[in-house]
Amino acid sequence: MTNISITDFRRIREANIDLNPKLTVLVGNNGTGKTTILEAASYCFGWFNSEVGKNNSTAKSLLESDVNINSAKFADVSIKLKIGDTSISSNLARPTEKYPATIKSNLEEIRMLARAYRTASTVSEINYPLFAYYSVDRSDIKGIQKSGLNELNNFPSTLYDGYKKALDGKCDFNEFSTWFLEINNLSNADEINSASKIKNEISVLMSSWNKLKDMKMEAAAKVMKENIEQKKSELSSLLKKSQPIYKKQLECTKEAFLSLIPGLTRVGIDRSSGTAEIIFEIFGEKINASKCSKGQQTVIALVGDLARRLTLLNSSLENPLHGQGIVLIDEIELHLHPQWQQFILVNLGKTFPNIQFIVTTHSPQILTTVKPECIRGLKSNNDNKIEVISNFQFSEGAEAQYVLEEILGVSSRPKIIQAVQNLYRYLELIKEDKWDSDEAKELRIYLDSWSGGYEPALIAADMDIRLRDFRRKKIKNEKNK
Structure with a gap:
């Protein structure tokens, strides 16, 4: 995404923001409109996700309540995307009740893009871009799902599940848990669902073959034997093809966790209680996600959700985590200790190198890891028109005190004391x-x-x-x- 422009959407009367192709960090006082900007972009992305999945119910239009109460005309959210050398525009609009002219959204280009991906996938295996939004409510891990050892025989996840609820703002850790347990099982040949089906077919054929032999029906038994050998060949081919894919997906996901959670040495499955659950070994202690700290849960939920979606959308890549897309994250420092804040963005960029991250923050610790050309300072005037400051000279590697005062505009000492x-x-x-x-x-x-x-x-x-x-x-x- 190269640009987002907003007119009379919620509290923002006017905003026009050019974005860095790799990372954009939005900073500004409370109430400036940082979250509103992310949500505005997510509304537009929703039309791509819904078109790919053929589910228009997930796409959002602007509501009457989204129109600024002081607007005499209409609310408008416009984004510009660049894919290779091709530029794509999309906008959502909503007129006020009293506005006489007809105002319509223009979503054709982004929907055509989605249809192009869907059509291309019928001809050859392609990789899909991820569009996802994570709000401040993203890290709610509770009621972690435990699955019985015999309950994971089916693998329901499809490519389109990579878009399901991707813009709802939350990380569904139960979805991740189910998926992770499934690919762990599927990485073992005996657990592959398709293989189980073929094995059942072979078993039925073997039973029939034995009966034919007992009945001295040699010709029919010979044909049955040929069918059995054909099925065995199919099974062997399937196992050789599928098992490495799931092993690759499993290892890539584990590596994502290892790169982003300090002290983590192992991610595994514990089946000792008769149920299967994901266990994280952190600083030598084995714990499940619900027992992790809130900061750890925040990162686990985010990384798990990103890894699952990218893997579903990019299964043909050598490393699915290198898939492309745009990810919006509100308050990237949420629940994180300052030490964690100093590596979260850097390591996200390394782990997901082809994702364009657009995030908000109030943290100088975050900003000390960001190049100045990636920072957008937002200031709201009395009319709620947003002034965008993008000419910062120094931030990456700076002392937090400098960033606090020069970029966030806050005294390093609380003057109220x-x-x-x-x-x-x-x-x-x-x-x-x-x-x-x-x-x-x-x-x-x-x-x-x-x-x-x-x-x-x-x-x-x-x-x-x-x-x-x-x-x-x-x-x-x-x-x-």
Whole structure:
């Protein structure tokens, strides 16, 4: 996606944002419209997903409630996509009740794109792009599904399941669990459903062959034997073809988890209780997802959902996680410790290298891992028109304090705290050469007690005072000569 333009959609009166082809990070104060921008894009993507899956019920049109209450005309959401050298536009529109002109959405190009993929897939095996949206509610892992050892004989997932609920904003970990357990079983030859069907057919044929032999019907038995050998050949071919595919999918998914969860050394299946469930071995401890921390659950749910969808959509790739697509993530730092925040985007980019990520954040720790050309600062004026700032000069590798102040526009110290106010006043008095005033002395006593000698600003202030005192005495001595 190269651009998104919004007019009178919800609180946003006007916004026009050019996007980086690999990663765009939206920053701005609460209420600026970051989430609204992601949801606007997801509305447009929904028409591709629904057209591919032949399910228009999943596509969303703009509602009357989506139109800005101050609009006299209409709401409009427009996106521009680039696929190779081809540019595609799509827009959703909704007029106000009193607007006299006819306003229609223009979705033909994005729907034609979806139909082109669907048609091409009937001729040869192709890979589909992923369009997905993850909201702040994405990490709700509860009631983890456990499956009986004999309950996973069928494999219902199809390519189109890669789009199912992809834009609902949530990671369905139960869907992932079922899929992961299935491909784990399918990676073992005896568990492949198609193979089981052929085995049953062979068993029936063998029974018939034995009966024909007993009845001395040699000619019929010979034909039956040929059918049995043909079925055995089909079974052998199927196992050779299918088993490596599922093993590849399983290993790629495990590698995704290993690259994004600190301390994780193994992902496996525990069947000891008579049910099958996914177990994560983290720092030597075996735990299931429901027992992981909220931060771990957030990453597990996100990575699991992405891996499942990309694998379903790109089964012919050597590494399905290298499939293409656009992924929208609201508050990428959700529930993550600052240390995790410093690697989440970098490792997502490495694990899913052909995905364009568009994310929002309030975290300077996230921004210290992002190139400045990928950051879009959003400022809303009094009319809720969005000013987009994209000329940041420095961010990647910067100290968090610098990013907090220069990009997020927030003081590194909370000015609401009285001690901070006193510190700033004390430093101001020093600049005015009033460090030895009664006010300054009183403030210094307070600040020394507050900081316990650990405040670097006071240590630097002492050096400044010594230099200023030296200059003051020098000037005084020169006057007395």
